[in-house]
Amino acid sequence: xxxxxxxxTVADVGESGLLARLERELVRxxxxxxxxxxxxxxAVLTRLSPSAVLSTDLLIEGVDFDFAWxxxxxxxxxxxxxxxxxxxAMGARPRGLLLGLGLRPEHQVANVLALVASMxxxxxxxxxxxxxxxxxxxxxxxxxxxxxVGEAEPRRAFRRRRARVGDVILVSGALGGAAVGLxxxxxRKRLPAAVIRRQLRPxxxxxxxxxxxxxxxxxxxxDISDGLARDALHLAPRGCGVELDAEALPIxxxxxxxxxxxGLDVVERALSGGEDFERxxxxxERDVAAALRxxxxxxxxLTPVGRVVSRSGLSISGRSSRMAPRGFDHFRSR
Amino acid sequence: xxxxxxxxTVADVGESGLLARLERELVRxxxxxxxxxxxxxxAVLTRLSPSAVLSTDLLIEGVDFDFAWxxxxxxxxxxxxxxxxxxxAMGARPRGLLLGLGLRPEHQVANVLALVASMxxxxxxxxxxxxxxxxxxxxxxxxxxxxxVGEAEPRRAFRRRRARVGDVILVSGALGGAAVGLxxxxxRKRLPAAVIRRQLRPxxxxxxxxxxxxxxxxxxxxDISDGLARDALHLAPRGCGVELDAEALPIxxxxxxxxxxxGLDVVERALSGGEDFERxxxxxERDVAAALRxxxxxxxxLTPVGRVVSRSGLSISGRSSRMAPRGFDHFRSR
Numbered sequence: 001x002x003x004x005x006x007x008x009t010v011a012d013v014g015e016s017g018l019l020a021r022l023e024r025e026l027v028r029x030x031x032x033x034x035x036x037x038x039x040x041x042x043a044v045l046t047r048l049s050p051s052a053v054l055s056t057d058l059l060i061e062g063v064d065f066d067f068a069w070x071x072x073x074x075x076x077x078x079x080x081x082x083x084x085x086x087x088x089a090m091g092a093r094p095r096g097l098l099l100g101l102g103l104r105p106e107h108q109v110a111n112v113l114a115l116v117a118s119m120x121x122x123x124x125x126x127x128x129x130x131x132x133x134x135x136x137x138x139x140x141x142x143x144x145x146x147x148x149v150g151e152a153e154p155r156r157a158f159r160r161r162r163a164r165v166g167d168v169i170l171v172s173g174a175l176g177g178a179a180v181g182l183x184x185x186x187x188r189k190r191l192p193a194a195v196i197r198r199q200l201r202p203x204x205x206x207x208x209x210x211x212x213x214x215x216x217x218x219x220x221x222x223d224i225s226d227g228l229a230r231d232a233l234h235l236a237p238r239g240c241g242v243e244l245d246a247e248a249l250p251i252x253x254x255x256x257x258x259x260x261x262x263g264l265d266v267v268e269r270a271l272s273g274g275e276d277f278e279r280x281x282x283x284x285e286r287d288v289a290a291a292l293r294x295x296x297x298x299x300x301x302l303t304p305v306g307r308v309v310s311r312s313g314l315s316i317s318g319r320s321s322r323m324a325p326r327g328f329d330h331f332r333s334r
Numbered sequence: 335x336x337x338x339x340x341x342x343t344v345a346d347v348g349e350s351g352l353l354a355r356l357e358r359e360l361v362r363x364x365x366x367x368x369x370x371x372x373x374x375x376x377a378v379l380t381r382l383s384p385s386a387v388l389s390t391d392l393l394i395e396g397v398d399f400d401f402a403w404x405x406x407x408x409x410x411x412x413x414x415x416x417x418x419x420x421x422x423a424m425g426a427r428p429r430g431l432l433l434g435l436g437l438r439p440e441h442q443v444a445n446v447l448a449l450v451a452s453m454x455x456x457x458x459x460x461x462x463x464x465x466x467x468x469x470x471x472x473x474x475x476x477x478x479x480x481x482x483v484g485e486a487e488p489r490r491a492f493r494r495r496r497a498r499v500g501d502v503i504l505v506s507g508a509l510g511g512a513a514v515g516l517x518x519x520x521x522r523k524r525l526p527a528a529v530i531r532r533q534l535r536p537x538x539x540x541x542x543x544x545x546x547x548x549x550x551x552x553x554x555x556x557d558i559s560d561g562l563a564r565d566a567l568h569l570a571p572r573g574c575g576v577e578l579d580a581e582a583l584p585i586x587x588x589x590x591x592x593x594x595x596x597g598l599d600v601v602e603r604a605l606s607g608g609e610d611f612e613r614x615x616x617x618x619e620r621d622v623a624a625a626l627r628x629x630x631x632x633x634x635x636l637t638p639v640g641r642v643v644s645r646s647g648l649s650i651s652g653r654s655s656r657m658a659p660r661g662f663d664h665f666r667s668r
Contacts, residue, residue: 042389055376058434100392140474
């Protein structure tokens, strides 16, 4: 950000001018395991394990993020974190990020650089530098397309739908924070900051994913991005289902208090709110105690919240009122 | 496409309904080297060489493609081809594609499936199945974000800016076809089909890239996506430049005739039109004859069009009128 040109736009500098600035931001030093970086036709990562793990996320302004409550740097952080979280769900080790940006000509260069710098910072923290990208122009909402590549031992990579009937379902960390944080922002309340942070600056649980993959006793796993009610079902084999105990859900005290202040059903937010980017995993009952210790050593927690059952679909115990939690659907929910 | 529901929209089926249809379209058989496919948190490719080559392209309706002249299947084809072409520029072998789609709720399911099927078909043809993706919603133009992962021997991957002064510059195939094809479409002329096809259905030159990489005598290479005038400069080391001979440019007879009929300067289109997705490569003069034979065996051609020179920037000989070819800039050209 140069003070002399605070309002410099993308149209002012053009695509090549913007690319030159992004290269300066990103290619400041040699990254380990990166042979070819931003500025060539493709990136080359070396010393990758024979199994590459890949995931892509497409985030669109007004749907997946909103500048009414987050800054450009928040968007960059969340896009990287959400994408890295998909690798955590597989128990994989991130190695690199790619970014596609669809910009309007009037977008400010300083904002674009803030988004990219924030994304690159999150990536570097998890050993996944931003190694390549593409720019395009749009007349519509800002587009952020992010792709992560990582590595895993093929037989250790977690899969969906591999749990067995009777397996215990556990979730990492705490749920509902992102959804209650979004409700706080929508209500123009900026406190408590810890809950807001769950919405704007989620943390991908890479260390937990890697530790559980090394351990090797998880039968199935998924990312919690669309809400536990929806994502837990991903663990059950086809034809089987999941029973969750609403009273067992891990919900932070600050999230409960904020939800109460807003008059929200915190359990519903924890089940269906989405964007918590925690892990949901299944394992045999006899392995649960060891898993809890592994999570603690990885700096987080695991909480048993239900079981895989032979009846298909989702059932929820410990809840007096009836509900049909659905999770987020891009084309129906809003 | 089901005849009973010809106008089924994305909003009708919802995100999960659309995902289920895409999974049916894509996961019809086991692909070699693909362990985890569409339908999990991430894709897993096995037996990858230790060097992963990655590139991402972001294509936005109205800027990078237009339904006024291409169908949804054309868009899927071109997005895959453009992305694969970036790997060809590195001399890499494609292994998989990822797709992010930003859709409006009123988009028709049949169109979305046509786009995805077309992309998957191109990918399979080059041993790069569509292994993963993400859906989002937009209120604006359609968004197609495509990422390719491939493999290369690290020391064989082509780099930009590695040519030396005196190196000969060669281009593959023929230039200007895509730009003249676009002009034909804009003028609502659908003939000649071969020229239109250069715009709507480009072919990535994967075989040539791989053959040249095995050979090992290319000093620098790039994709021709923004126009030769811009992309040839990518081969020169910093501070050096490129001299092109306008009379040497390979231009197909059909392209010349179509340009003449439209009153276009075909050389200007060949230099600056972009989207030809051919290779531009540099090599020592003594290696040129061998390279021409390699290209022929790969089913295409290479044509010497200029040299790397010590004077920076681009100069063009063999042209009486002055011009300043700039190539395509997303934020300035239109």
